[in-house]
Amino acid sequence: MVASHVSDAPQPREAAVILTDAQEAAVEEKQMTLREGLRVCPKAIFWSLAMSTCIVMEGYDTFLLGNLYGQPAFRKQFGVLISAATDTYEIPAQWQAGLGNGSSCGQLIGLLLGGYCSERFGFHRTAIGSLAVITCLIFMQFFAPSLPVLLAGIVLFGIPLGMLQTTPIIYAQEVAPAVLRPYLTTYVNMFWAIGKLVGSGVLRGTLAIQGDLSWRITFAIQWLWPAILIPLLCFAPESPWWLVRKGRLADARGVLERLTTNTSRDDASGQSTHKAVAFNLDKQVALMLATTEHERAVLAQTSYAACFKGANLRRTLIVIGIYCVQVLSGNNLRSNSTYFLQQAGLPTSMSFNMTIVNNALALTGGLCTWILIPIWGRRPIYLYSLVMIPPPTNTNMSYSWAIGALLIASSFLYNCSMGTLTNTLCTEIPSTLLRSKSVVLARWCYSVMAIAGGSLTPYQLNKSAWNWGAKTGFFWAGGCLLGAVFAFFFVPETKGRPAAEIDVLFENNVSPRRFSETPVRIAEALDEGDIVKAV
Template sequence: MENVAGTEKTPVKNELSEPQPAIHVEWLADAQDANSDEHKLGFWTALRVYRKSVLWSVAVSTAIFMDGYDTMMMGNLYGQPAFRERYGFLVKKDNYQIPAPWQIGLNNGSSCGQLIGLLLSGYACDRFGFRKTMALGLSGSIPLIFILFFAPNLPVLEVGQILFGIPLGLFQTLPVVYAAEIAPGSLKPYLTTYVNSCWAIGHLIGAGIFRGCLPMTSQWAYRIPFAIQWIWPTILLPVLWFAPESPWWLVRRGRLEDAKVVLRGLTAKGEVALDVDKSVALMAVTVDYERTVNSQTSYSACFKGVDLRRTVVVITIYCIQTLSGNPLRSSSTYFMEQAGFPSTQAANLTVINYALALIGGFAAWVLLPLFGRRPIYVWSLGAMFILLVLIGGLGIPQAHSTNTSYSWAIGALLIISSFLYNATMGPLTNTLCAEIPSALLRSKSVVLARWVYTVTSIIAGVFSPYQLNPSAWNWGAKTGFFWAGACLMSFIFAFFCVPETKDRSSAEMDILFDRKLSARHFHKTTIDLTEAVIEKTDGEK
């Protein structure tokens, strides 16, 4: 693929401010071959050839342990008697509670900081790449953990939560995009869904630590969970030093030779299943095609032309995580306590809940080759709606009865809901959101989606404590009805708007969206890459 690597015909520009909007037709033959080869590349062959890509993606995704741990930490600290006694107020004899307004502030503190970090992440990632942006976020988190660890009161704890959220926002979306860009199509869904498993692993680690600290009555019952957060950046920062940059990012920067060097380093030596020159040609043609549609790379570009539809779909898919009942699942310990369980038993069920959630993540790998992304996603939302209705229905008699069987049934349904979420729509959120945006705007689209999702989480975090807190609205398990309604709206949107992305390259997704096809027709539309690109080139002329 001489034309891609050379600089005689096409001078390579290294700045994003100087895009190359023209499609280089002479690259099309190589790009078409690479596109065909990617479709033919089976899972086991891809795993053998790209095993280094898999290892690096898994290593970078480990950073999400930290985000998953932080997501569940504060909600479950409310179920920690020592924490409530230290920071809460006496409600009745031997019963301390964190007031609902402070629960709202603490729940949303980290999310508010993440809003800042996410916007910075989109700019930093496009300018400096994945490795440097990840390292910046992890480095910034280390000193801020001291504020949480030594917080003497609720106001300081709130400040610590806000500041700590900024570095979390810097790196929390990058592993998904990195996984999508460092591996071929046959491995992409497994690596992107694994990112969701990392959240589940972070949840499980946190649940185990909270369960172990539950009998403790000293300050270490809540200080140890804060201190655990120092582990992740200490491990990951040295690893990131050796991690390869995304070849797609290098192509977007015009560094085609560097992209080829990275691809050669990521593939097993002696393998002939990959033609590096043709792979870079496909990336270059894809990026150039996208620049003919929309040459801008700013956040505002995500809302222009055909990219508007892609951005809206990605944002809504991310927000559906909240609308499908995540606020119940993220506060499972506190929720189960309000459903009638003692603190110890609630913590035990929470550990089981997160363990099954992790197993659900691996179950998603079994479903991926059997079904498309769209049917798994859409029909799991329907099943989630039914489970939430059942949880809310059981909350009615449970509120007026001392029979513990209602509490057990509610806890079981909550665990089943968590397993279903992590086996289907949860991990597929990452896969769909990595595959639907254009390669040129992928990082910023995912950042925007996560940003709006964080806003919805903040909004949910405002009224969720009131829903569950016995000193406020005291809905208990009847909260399930509220989220069932939101889940139903999500199901309707997914049915009409979420496209099938299975077995589609980035170039093919560009063409399908450019043709303004219905989401329900993506899976049965045949694409000829060369014909489509030439048609676009002629149209531009």
């Protein structure tokens, strides 16, 4: 890349010139190939991945709390004696429900705080602050003497964990050019799968350890992530979009220069060995400025309430729907895969092994998304996956292996399509001013639905309750149908669209099914008057 090196800070220019630069920057981004993006922005990729590593903690925490009840030492420490002859202990059902939902309840608070703090203090400060709080709260879990103290520690731990749920996703969206954004935002979901894999390995490894140390180690492992990430993220650049929203244009350009790389090289004759990539830093800042000021002219408010006003209402409801479809598609059933497979007739050991395979395929599925996105875009993959995800519905227990195979196939398809694309779509659809808060609201609604689904699924599977067994798949197949209808009518194609173009499409009430074929010229669509007061 040959970046333009004019002045260290953009000088005031005519609004018409800024709009023209914004249009040219949008064209540059749309024409950039994946190979060029990798050459231009390796530093942006690195910092996005560093921030996304925070999601490993959520995946680990989710798996840990749902599977610690099977560890004998944990049950003996916190459970009640149910058989003196066999020295068997069990965690009471009400405490299992409380511990399982405790982190989710804390995350509901953390999500709202994260949406405020990330826009008030910046993304990397919010992430560092959350990790610092997490470091302290792990002590509460590690030394918990009783279930009430452990529950309090889990609820409090969920608050900073909730703040970290959306911060890496939005950061990945804002530090990289358009061609790299779907890869970086989908990779966030893969870090969640990595966390679950690490959790399953830690739990299996600690089974051989005697005494309280076996369950304490599982909590102590959580100190590893802040110890690595806090020092690293102290050097992370802030989002250039956030800096533009704060009016710090010179700083935004400086961050862009830091995130990009001049990849041109001269040979012995003094000729460049690489073709220059068109990526002008000043024009990119102009595009961010034009987009931000246009959105402020449409609706200057940046509160949570503003997400439900004007054109933002439609955008917010779409984002909420996309997140909630994850639950409707049977996420809770896939999360309870071990217990589901046991109810389907598989032995306990094989059910656990199948769950390990399930988690590994979740990571593989995310990698497959990278192949599908440039070929088909967002909307087709998202829509067709809801039709293709096979629910395990066979009620004959002699087909237990077939049911297990269907569940794994369902998990793989989910993670190579709608599961990973959720983050991409939900960061592209909202306006840049309300992106943090829109994603937070969507994730908040998802968490509420996940709690409801998590409470419902055990009743569906448990033999002492509704005893649906494998027929539970029919229920979630109906959820997939509702999700497919929603996706067909409301989910737009955002592939290759800069934020300003998406703004115009929503403001003009373009049908989501027409997004990909509707042309937009930013310089003609935006008003010069929106820019005047900003320059």
